[in-house]
Amino acid sequence: MARGDWRRFDESDVRVRPGKSTRPRSKRRPTHADAVPAMVTSVDRGRWRCAVESDPGRAVTAMRARELGRTPIVVGDRVHLVGDVSGKPDTLARIVRVEERSSVLRRTADDTDPYERVVVANAEQLLIVTALADPPPRTGFIDRCLVACYTGGLDPVLCLTKADLAHPDELLAEYADLAVPAVVTSHDGDLGELVDRLSGRVSALVGHSGVGKSTLVNRLVPEAGLATAEVSAVGKGRHTSVSAIALPLPGDDGGWVVDTPGVRSFGLAHVTADDIVGAFDGFAEAAEECPSGCGHLGPPADPDCALDDVEGTGARLASLRRLLASRAGLDP
Ligand SMILES: Nc1nc2c(ncn2[C@@H]2O[C@H](COP(=O)(O)OP(=O)(O)OP(=O)(O)O)[C@@H](O)[C@H]2O)c(=O)[nH]1
Numbered sequence: 001m002a003r004g005d006w007r008r009f010d011e012s013d014v015r016v017r018p019g020k021s022t023r024p025r026s027k028r029r030p031t032h033a034d035a036v037p038a039m040v041t042s043v044d045r046g047r048w049r050c051a052v053e054s055d056p057g058r059a060v061t062a063m064r065a066r067e068l069g070r071t072p073i074v075v076g077d078r079v080h081l082v083g084d085v086s087g088k089p090d091t092l093a094r095i096v097r098v099e100e101r102s103s104v105l106r107r108t109a110d111d112t113d114p115y116e117r118v119v120v121a122n123a124e125q126l127l128i129v130t131a132l133a134d135p136p137p138r139t140g141f142i143d144r145c146l147v148a149c150y151t152g153g154l155d156p157v158l159c160l161t162k163a164d165l166a167h168p169d170e171l172l173a174e175y176a177d178l179a180v181p182a183v184v185t186s187h188d189g190d191l192g193e194l195v196d197r198l199s200g201r202v203s204a205l206v207g208h209s210g211v212g213k214s215t216l217v218n219r220l221v222p223e224a225g226l227a228t229a230e231v232s233a234v235g236k237g238r239h240t241s242v243s244a245i246a247l248p249l250p251g252d253d254g255g256w257v258v259d260t261p262g263v264r265s266f267g268l269a270h271v272t273a274d275d276i277v278g279a280f281d282g283f284a285e286a287a288e289e290c291p292s293g294c295g296h297l298g299p300p301a302d303p304d305c306a307l308d309d310v311e312g313t314g315a316r317l318a319s320l321r322r323l324l325a326s327r328a329g330l331d332p
């Protein structure tokens with residue numbers, strides 16, 4: 001299927017087959033001079049929870065205004081609200097505008113799924129939470145997360161947990177050539193370095209079950225459990241499936257961590273080899289010399305790949321090719 005045939009959906013949306021228009025019917029955009037800017041912090045089928053920008057403690061529940069049609073709205077989206085924006089119980093505001101996104105964390109369910117979902121919008125960085133042991137680290141998962149970052153406009157950060165159980169050097173060496181920053185943590189260790197990286201920014205968190213993500217989130221945001229319970233209460237009696245939730249970091253500099261409980265794997269069916277190479281300075285230009293349809297994997301699959309002619313990049317090229325292979329499901 002050609003790339004242009006794909007439609008983008010948020011996790012909460014009912015699936016629509018490619019071919020059906022998801023655009024609003026009316027091109028006329030009403031002006032809402034008094035609309036209130038806010039950020040979406042969670043989504044529950046047809047209801048968006050939003051934090052008002054000028055008063056982030058105020059949580060407003062909103063619906064999507066009819067004029068937006070089926071425009072996807074996901075956690076992290078910056079929106080404009082009208083109507084009752086008091087945030088009082090049982091009130092409902094309306095989202096009348098969604099701002100253009102600065103980044104998108106996307107995935108497909110698996111590598112054949114034609115439906116691409118946006119998991120989080122506007123996150124500046126992705127914290128890839130990986131345990132150093134118990135469960136053992138899986139570089140295939142990390143590589144897929146990196147691809148999602150490079151093609152979605154997020155800065156990756158490796159967060160290696162359970163440092164009390166194993167040494168990080170071996171794993172860190174695997175990512176040195178890609179210059180991926182890393183923070184090493186343990187449940188009884190100091191979180192200062194991580195807090196410095198997160199504060200004042202919007203960071204999405206992904207990780208496999210058991211890596212210590214909840215332990216980490218609860219230490220970073222002491223009210224995390226409470227916020228999750230509140231969201232569940234909003235969706236009471238409805239079919240609840242919270243796919244991601246933005247939690248405000250305590251501290252004067254602000255910032256948000258977006259926990260993504262549902263994301264255990266990254267299908268990359270929507271990503272092409274050229275998308276990945278395009279994110280790498282030096283290689284992107286060289287790839288223009290490749291034969292058409294080049295997968296950039298090098299010999300024997302792609303014997304005429306021009307990336308092999310780029311000087312002095314051996315280790316970085318090997319890392320890039322590992323990412324390309326992870327997308328193709330070729331990783332060992
Ligand atoms: N040794 C050690 N164990 C840890 C550390 N952090 C978390 N754990 C333990 O690892 C297990 C899993 O931790 P969780 O925080 O629940 O992991 P999670 O990634 O949120 O897993 P799910 O809740 O299944 O998504 C728990 O038994 C924790 O006590 C750590 O730094 N060191």
Ligand SMILES: [Zn+2]
Pocket residue numbers: 287290291294295296297302304305306307
């Ligand atoms: Zn090539």
